[in-house]
Amino acid sequence: MKPRDPKSFEGLLQKKLAEHQAAPPPNLWAKIERETAPQKLRFLARRLNSNLHWLNLAATVLLVVVALFILSPPQNKSIDLPLPKLNTPLQQQLKGATDSIDSLKKLFHLPKTKTKPNHEKAN
Amino acid sequence: MALEPDDLLQSCITGDSRAQFRFYERYSPRLYAVCLRYGRDEGEANDMLQEGFIKIFRELSAFRGEGSLEAWMCKIMVNTALSRLRKKSLKFLPYVEPPENLYTDEDIIGALSASELITVLNHLPQGYRTVLNLYAIEGYSHAEIATMLDISEGTSRSQYLRAKIALKNRLEQLKKMNAR
Numbered sequence: 595m596k597p598r599d600p601k602s603f604e605g606l607l608q609k610k611l612a613e614h615q616a617a618p619p620p621n622l623w624a625k626i627e628r629e630t631a632p633q634k635l636r637f638l639a640r641r642l643n644s645n646l647h648w649l650n651l652a653a654t655v656l657l658v659v660v661a662l663f664i665l666s667p668p669q670n671k672s673i674d675l676p677l678p679k680l681n682t683p684l685q686q687q688l689k690g691a692t693d694s695i696d697s698l699k700k701l702f703h704l705p706k707t708k709t710k711p712n713h714e715k716a717n
Numbered sequence: 718m719a720l721e722p723d724d725l726l727q728s729c730i731t732g733d734s735r736a737q738f739r740f741y742e743r744y745s746p747r748l749y750a751v752c753l754r755y756g757r758d759e760g761e762a763n764d765m766l767q768e769g770f771i772k773i774f775r776e777l778s779a780f781r782g783e784g785s786l787e788a789w790m791c792k793i794m795v796n797t798a799l800s801r802l803r804k805k806s807l808k809f810l811p812y813v814e815p816p817e818n819l820y821t822d823e824d825i826i827g828a829l830s831a832s833e834l835i836t837v838l839n840h841l842p843q844g845y846r847t848v849l850n851l852y853a854i855e856g857y858s859h860a861e862i863a864t865m866l867d868i869s870e871g872t873s874r875s876q877y878l879r880a881k882i883a884l885k886n887r888l889e890q891l892k893k894m895n896a897r
Contacts, residue, residue, distance in 0.1 A: 595788065595791070595856045596856030596857070597856060598853065598856060601823075602822070603822040603826070603853070603881060603885075604854075606822055606823060606827070607826060607834070607853045607854060608853060608854050608856065610826060610829075610831050610834055611750070611754065611831055611834060611835070611854050612854055614750040614832075614835070615747050615749075616749045616750045616832065617745075617749070618745050618749040618763065618766055619759075619763060622745075622763055622766060622767060623741055625767050626741065626767055626770045626774075627734060627737070627738070629771045630732075630737060630771060631734065
């Protein structure tokens with residue numbers, strides 16, 4: 595407020611009215627409060643938003659680290675797993691398989707399988 | 718417990734409704750008086766105060782502490798009042814004949830209380846009252862008023878003179894009536 599010459603018409607009006615106070619109706623606050631109530635929520639949302647900003651930043655950093663890990667060149671080591679050596683010869687293992695079939699058939703009272711050598715089958 | 722103005726301000730910014738109520742209690746009488754000067758009646762002044770306070774609470778975090786808080790709030794209230802009046806499109810009235818001055822300015826203004834003076838002001842046409850409020854009481858220049866109301870500087874100047882004459886007319890009439 596810019597002061598006017600106190601002796602002028604404007605100055606006299608200003609002096610009389612500028613500092614004047616009047617009590618507003620008592621029910622007015624309820625109306626204002628109703629409108630300003632979501633302000634607290636807005637404040638919390640603003641705070642959450644600024645926290646989310648940091649969260650976004652952290653997520654970005656994490657993504658960059660993961661991407662670097664995936665895209666980094668592989669080392670020259672073999673990834674083959676060492677397999678245990680077969681101690682039993684293959685022929686013996688196959689023979690063992692026919693024996694297992696015979697024992698199953700015996701269990702279910704079926705006739706014993708007669709395995710013929712290949713040259714007999716041809717005849 | 719009474720909060721210091723700075724603490725009260727901070728609590729209001731965080732949306733603490735009890736602090737906002739204390740803030741309202743502290744500053745509303747001064748701001749309501751501003752609304753009464755601009756509004757046509759109490760109903761309009763109430764609407765202005767309500768709208769103005771909602772704006773104040775929303776913009777409070779933007780207050781940088783440059784100048785007084787009260788002056789900042791008064792400015793918001795005046796702007797709120799003006800935007801409401803602009804919606805109703807302010808009408809500027811033609812020239813009024815100046816009366817013969819029987820009394821001095823001090824006589825006619827000094828004889829009335831502030832609330833009586835506001836009642837007389839409220840009977841002036843809206844355009845007159847607005848320019849008179851802005852120029853004489855708020856202390857704005859005619860160039861500033863012209864920008865605020867989107868009128869020419871000359872219109873502001875002439876409207877002010879007419880408003881002043883109209884107000885003096887009414888005050889003189891009142892003085893004469895009281896003298897009888």
